[in-house]
Amino acid sequence: MSDLDGQSSNGHKQRWNSASAPDDHEAKRIRLERFVADQQLLASQSIPTPHTPHVINTVRLPDASRKKILVTGGAGFVGSHLVDRLMADGHEVVVLDNFFTGRKANVEHWLHHPNFSLVRHDVTLPILLEVDQIYHLACPASPPHYQYNPVKTIKTSTMGTINMLGLAKRVKARILLASTSEIYGDPTVHPQPESYWGNVNTIGVRACYDEGKRVAETMMYAYKSQNNVEIRVARIFNTFGPRMHPNDGRVVSNFIIQSLQNKDITIYGDGTYTRSFQYVDDLVNGLIKLMNGNYDMPVNIGNPDEYTINDFATKIRDMCGSKSEIVYLPKVADDPTQRKADITTAKREIDWEPTVTVDEGLKKTIEYFKGEVEAAGEIIPTGPDAVKPKGGK
Ligand SMILES: NC(=O)c1ccc[n+]([C@@H]2O[C@H](COP(=O)([O-])OP(=O)(O)OC[C@H]3O[C@@H](n4cnc5c(N)ncnc54)[C@H](O)[C@@H]3O)[C@@H](O)[C@H]2O)c1
Structure with a gap:
């Protein structure tokens, strides 16, 4: 038997005899058909990669409903999950990222897809798309990372947001800002509704992030009132899930990494302060609903299920089947004592509430971190001090 290139199965070149050789035209037609089939397959799904081994199918939208969507920070933890959803829904997606905390591996499974583009770009510089x-x-988003270069963090939130608002104004795009519960600072109202103005230390170690996001919100509403830019503002509460940076330094990743390696679980302070945690898929649903709904005032997106840090550490240790000890270290400066989302607005205005329980989310996140620990051999979790993000692109 010969294949179409005239190559025999044992690898030797063969001369076609005129009776059995497929003619050139037929061979080309078959090759073209295969090529088209391959391209159609590539345009209908993600490609399995070590980081994202499962296949994500993409629908084919009619031109009229397919949008061109820019995701800044799309190679990061939340951004890459949002990209997965937008791609699966059949949109064209452009990711802008400078890879400071993001990783190419987070979006590598889309690089071949005709609806996807990745641009290495810093949002502090203008761009036209x-x-x-x-x-x-x-x-x-993680305190040790945003505190590593506070001036850059401020530039990212201020100049970066101005640049994106300028782009939105110019091309008449709707823009959603990923704001944060950190704008409430160390809240004196609990849980926090959007009407609460916050309690932020303007010169504290977290200010580069908190105040940066606060002024980013201010700029959003200035562009709305002055230039009619269509805006959406999501105030995101603590979020966790696969693709979190292993050196994120916050409790979810640290407790899991420490538990998986049977190392001490470090709690800063006495562990009686509380946090609420949402799974990343819920956040992505909320962002998409907010973007495509009509409500343009700030909306809290978080899971109100509240835990003390002590209970959360014990839960993670138990779920990992770990022998880790819990140890207590001095409290971190300006760390809020309580944080819990009031999601009345999200329920009323965008018909959103979280559906993934913390336990379900933790199971998936623990699986992800098992892979990260195995691949790295050992991971030493980041403490509360400012640190440059580690790890490959
Ligand atoms: N994860 C959370 O719990 C949480 C909570 C509240 C708000 N948020 C907000 O959600 C957004 C995403 O957070 P995340 O958890 O995915 O963080 P992340 O650090 O994983 O992602 C941020 C992404 O932005 C990129 N980036 C940073 N500075 C940039 C710049 N100047 N130019 C271009 N790209 C740049 C990073 O490389 C990274 O890919 C952030 O704006 C964050 O403030 C996150």
Whole structure:
């Protein structure tokens, strides 16, 4: 038997005899058909990669409903999950990222797809693109990472947001800002509704992030009132899930990494302070609903299920089947004592509430971190001090 290139199964070149050789035209037609089939397959799904081994199918939207969507910070933890959803829904997605905390591996499974583009770009510099919607997520979210270069963090939230608002104004795109519960600072109202103005230390170690996001919100509403830019503002509460940076330094990743390696679980303070944690899929649903709904005032997106840090550490240790000890270290400066989302607005205005329980989310996140620990051999979790994000692109 010969294949189409005239190559025999044992690898030797063969001469076609005129009776059995497929003619050139037929061979080309078959090759073209295969090529088209391959391209169609590539345009209908993600490619399995070590980081994202499962296949994500993409629907084919009619031109009229397919949007061109920019995701800044799309190679980061939240951004890459949002990209997965937008791609699966059949949109064209452009990711802008400077890879400060993001990783190419987070979006590598889309690089071949005709609806996807990845641009290495810093949002503190202007850029012109034709897009219909902008999800503006670019900004490090973990305290040790955003404190590593506080001036850059401020530039990212201020100049970066001005640049994206300028783009939105110019191309008439709707823009959603990933704001944060950190704008409430160390809240004196509990849980926090959007009407609460916050309690932020303007010169504290977290101010580069908190105040940066506060002024980013201010800029959003200035562009709305002055330039009619269509805006959406999501105040995101603590979020966790696969693709979190292993050196994120916050409790979810640290407790899991410490538990998986049977190392001491470190709690800063006495562990009686509380946090609420939402799974990343819930957040992505909320962001998409907010973007495509009509409500343009700030909306809290978080899971109100509240835990003391002590209970959370014990839960993670138990779920990992770990022998880790819990140890207590001095409290971190300006760390809020309580944080819990009031999600009345999200329920009423965008019909959103979380559906993934913390336990379900933790199971998936623990699986992800098992892979990260195995691949790295050992991971030494980041403490509360400012640190440059480690790890490959
Ligand atoms: N994860 C959370 O719990 C949480 C909570 C509240 C708000 N948020 C907000 O959500 C967004 C995404 O957070 P995340 O957890 O995915 O963080 P992340 O650090 O994983 O992602 C941020 C992404 O932005 C990129 N980036 C940073 N500075 C940039 C710049 N100047 N130009 C271009 N790209 C830049 C990073 O490389 C990274 O890919 C952030 O804006 C964050 O403030 C996150």
